[in-house]
Amino acid sequence: MNKSNSSVPNLPRRIVKETQRLLSEPVPGITAAPVEDNLRYFKVLMKGPKDSPFEGGNFKLELFLPEEYPMAAPKVRFITKIYHPNVDKIGRICLDILKDKWSPALQMRTVLLSIQALLSAPNPDDPLNNEVANLWKENEAEAISRAKEWTRIHAMEQ
Amino acid sequence: MGNCYRKQRTPLQRLGTRPTELDDEDGPYMLVINNNNGATGTSNNPSHSRWDNLRNRASRRNRDTQPTWSLCRLTDEELDKHVIDTLSTLRNSAENGTTLILRMRMFRFWANGETGWNMVLLSLIRAVPLDNALGPSAITLFIDHCPLPTKQGVMKLVNDLNLSWEKAADEFMHGRNTDKCARHRNVCAVLGHLAESLAGPLSATILTQNTLEYFMCGLEQTINGVHIPVVNILYSLIALEKFAQTGTNKDKINATEIRAKLMALEDWTESSDYKKCQVGFSARWLLDNAFIVEGRPLSYESVSLNNINAMLNHNDVSEYLKLSADGLEARSDASSFESVRCTYCVNSGVWYYEVTIITPGVMQIGWATKKSKFFNYDGYGIGDDEYSCAYDGCRQLYWHQAQSRRHIHPAWREGDILGLLLDLEKNQVIFYLNGDPLPSEGGIFNHAKEGFFAAASFMSHQQCIFNFGAKPFKFPPLDREYSCFNDHATLTAEEKLILPKHKKLELIKLSEFRADQCDLCCDLKANTTILPCKHSGICSRCVEIVDCCPFCRSEITGTIIEDTNSNSYTSQACTSKSSHCNEKC
Numbered sequence: 001m002n003k004s005n006s007s008v009p010n011l012p013r014r015i016v017k018e019t020q021r022l023l024s025e026p027v028p029g030i031t032a033a034p035v036e037d038n039l040r041y042f043k044v045l046m047k048g049p050k051d052s053p054f055e056g057g058n059f060k061l062e063l064f065l066p067e068e069y070p071m072a073a074p075k076v077r078f079i080t081k082i083y084h085p086n087v088d089k090i091g092r093i094c095l096d097i098l099k100d101k102w103s104p105a106l107q108m109r110t111v112l113l114s115i116q117a118l119l120s121a122p123n124p125d126d127p128l129n130n131e132v133a134n135l136w137k138e139n140e141a142e143a144i145s146r147a148k149e150w151t152r153i154h155a156m157e158q
Numbered sequence: 159m160g161n162c163y164r165k166q167r168t169p170l171q172r173l174g175t176r177p178t179e180l181d182d183e184d185g186p187y188m189l190v191i192n193n194n195n196g197a198t199g200t201s202n203n204p205s206h207s208r209w210d211n212l213r214n215r216a217s218r219r220n221r222d223t224q225p226t227w228s229l230c231r232l233t234d235e236e237l238d239k240h241v242i243d244t245l246s247t248l249r250n251s252a253e254n255g256t257t258l259i260l261r262m263r264m265f266r267f268w269a270n271g272e273t274g275w276n277m278v279l280l281s282l283i284r285a286v287p288l289d290n291a292l293g294p295s296a297i298t299l300f301i302d303h304c305p306l307p308t309k310q311g312v313m314k315l316v317n318d319l320n321l322s323w324e325k326a327a328d329e330f331m332h333g334r335n336t337d338k339c340a341r342h343r344n345v346c347a348v349l350g351h352l353a354e355s356l357a358g359p360l361s362a363t364i365l366t367q368n369t370l371e372y373f374m375c376g377l378e379q380t381i382n383g384v385h386i387p388v389v390n391i392l393y394s395l396i397a398l399e400k401f402a403q404t405g406t407n408k409d410k411i412n413a414t415e416i417r418a419k420l421m422a423l424e425d426w427t428e429s430s431d432y433k434k435c436q437v438g439f440s441a442r443w444l445l446d447n448a449f450i451v452e453g454r455p456l457s458y459e460s461v462s463l464n465n466i467n468a469m470l471n472h473n474d475v476s477e478y479l480k481l482s483a484d485g486l487e488a489r490s491d492a493s494s495f496e497s498v499r500c501t502y503c504v505n506s507g508v509w510y511y512e513v514t515i516i517t518p519g520v521m522q523i524g525w526a527t528k529k530s531k532f533f534n535y536d537g538y539g540i541g542d543d544e545y546s547c548a549y550d551g552c553r554q555l556y557w558h559q560a561q562s563r564r565h566i567h568p569a570w571r572e573g574d575i576l577g578l579l580l581d582l583e584k585n586q587v588i589f590y591l592n593g594d595p596l597p598s599e600g601g602i603f604n605h606a607k608e609g610f611f612a613a614a615s616f617m618s619h620q621q622c623i624f625n626f627g628a629k630p631f632k633f634p635p636l637d638r639e640y641s642c643f644n645d646h647a648t649l650t651a652e653e654k655l656i657l658p659k660h661k662k663l664e665l666i667k668l669s670e671f672r673a674d675q676c677d678l679c680c681d682l683k684a685n686t687t688i689l690p691c692k693h694s695g696i697c698s699r700c701v702e703i704v705d706c707c708p709f710c711r712s713e714i715t716g717t718i719i720e721d722t723n724s725n726s727y728t729s730q731a732c733t734s735k736s737s738h739c740n741e742k743c
Contacts, residue, residue: 008665013680105678
């Protein structure tokens with residue numbers, strides 16, 4: 001069982017490799033680790049990027065690798081509430097690479113980096129949450145102040 | 159199971175506050191009806207004049223015809239009654255009945271504030287009876303419907319409980335006194351659930367030395383010659399497991415005699431007492447996953463899997479379900495609704511399997527295709543979409559498309575055998591309880607004709623054992639020919655291996671990768687160049703299944719596959735992307 005090059009039973013080598021790297025060289029500002037007994041589910045903790053309305057917040061996400069992965073995109077969702085034009089009420093994220101622009105050459109790491117970038121640069125022109133997006137377009141200052149408030153309320157525990 | 163099982167995530171201190179003039183403290187209030195004869199309601203009258211005025215106004219308007227309402231402080235007695243009544247509503251309400259939703263909201267309303275939260279949790283500890291099949295699962299459910307507590311709120315609860323070794327011993331010494339056993343079990347369930355949902359510093363604060371000893375006392379099998387009730391041993395174990403999810407707690411527990419205690423309790427795995435089975439299973443799971451004993455073989459290393467050809471699929475299971483090393487027993491202690499499918503898929507014929515019920519609480523056991531989704535956090539499982547159907551023997555319901563219908567079987571009890579028949583010739587699903595069949599169901603066949611798996615969902619603290627035919631069936635169907643998975647399925651030795659998480663992570667860290675492997679599968683050698691973009695780094699197997707170049711998204715017009723025998727690239731026949739194959743062919 002303990003062959004040095006042994007792989008993990010029933011877990012595609014691709015997932016083994018990505019997990020190995022996520023654990024050994026984490027993305028700055030992001031921790032991601034598989035949960036409990038299912039190595040296709042990842043719990044992710046993402047720090048709100050500096051100079052964004054989400055700065056200082058710790059956002060929880062869940063990431064699941066479907067059976068078809070990497071031919072199909074990972075499924076990612078915010079668990080922590082976030083006021084963002086590209087994230088809907090139940091945490092789903094509007095990001096092209098999670099949908100039609102997915103490519104099997106992308107990785108969990110690249111997906112997480114893209115989500116981090118989305119926090120730095122919200123895109124109200126491609127909204128998932130119209131209410132938030134409209135305010136973001138009409139009164140950005142107010143939207144940013146709400147995003148900060150939500151960050152303080154929901155993403156800064158203890 | 160539906161929305162009632164959804165978690166509430168709003169922290170306590172964020173909820174709206176009541177009118178301040180009402181609050182001499184933050185304790186919860188309730189409305190009571192003032193009958194003419196004064197039979198309802200409690201003795202403590204509302205003290206505040208504003209509410210008196212409202213009540214008087216209301217009573218003036220509706221004098222003689224309508225009952226009037228007044229606002230009273232919520233009493234412990236009323237709260238306990240609410241807990242008991244909600245337990246019975248939970249047991250009997252088919253779906254998200256309005257009553258159940260309202261009752262759940264009352265918990266949320268009352269627990270909004272430190273005093274109220276404290277009252278609700280103490281009431282759960284006091285009022286949930288020992289013999290209720292839903293007991294501890296209901297406790298986790300109710301707490302999830304309360305707002306998250308503040309640190310002070312949690313500390314006050316721990317102080318109020320004032321736990322210690324002596325306190326636990328006292329509760330066990332009165333083993334005949336079911337109230338005290340229930341109290342001990344409920345304390346374990348409540349604190350265990352708090353430890354899990356507040357994992358981190360707060361969980362570490364709860365586990366004081368005295369609290370730890372209160373739980374450890376439960377792992378003694380006897381105190382002064384008196385046997386500790388098995389249920390108290392079980393929930394002590396579960397509480398310790400949940401506290402151990404926080405690192406500092408785990409170190410603290412590790413420093414006790416936990417391993418020796420667990421090794422002694424592991425022997426109960428094969429017991430004919432179903433409560434002892436649960437203790438054995440939980441102890442073994444902890445020894446395999448959390449408290450590793452040097453020199454003790456992990457269960458997966460010692461289990462015999464020779465005649466097992468079908469099992470629960472450890473790659474097709476939601477994250478918190480615990481599976482035994484032989485893949486035939488499952489248990490959940492998580493507050494989410496955990497699900498699993500089996501390894502073998504059936505498309506035609508008549509199939510039968512049996513399940514031994516170890517715990518009589520809510521499980522939904524049945525059939526599902528791969529399209530059925532496990533939304534464990536939202537309380538959706540087997541029977542909660544069109545691609546699955548399930549039997550729930552606790553609430554006595556048949557589930558399909560998240561709709562339930564009462565069936566005529568009595569509520570299941572531990573040791574009962576649930577039989578499940580899928581007849582793809584007659585399009586029938588039949589459930590048997592100890593051999594007694596229900597009328598056949600067929601709704602699922604409107605949505606799926608093939609691709610069925612045995613599947614089940616578990617509410618917290620539920621456990622059962624599957625028999626896919628490796629052992630003789632207890633109540634085989636007599637009215638038709640049937641097959642069992644175990645006679646037709648095959649699994650490789652590797653597929654049968656259910657490794658504990660730490661073992662898998664160890665393997666992940668030990669895995670080695672060559673530099674020249676395919677970027678997509680990380681398995682085969684990257685031997686293919688895509689044309690016309692000339693991107694390489696992909697193998698000849700993966701290039702077959704991509705729609706365009708995975709690196710630049712350009713259309714693939716041809717490929718060059720490296721000759722495995724030489725280093726030179728030789729142009730080979732184009733791949734299956736023949737429609738684009740005009741450049742090289």
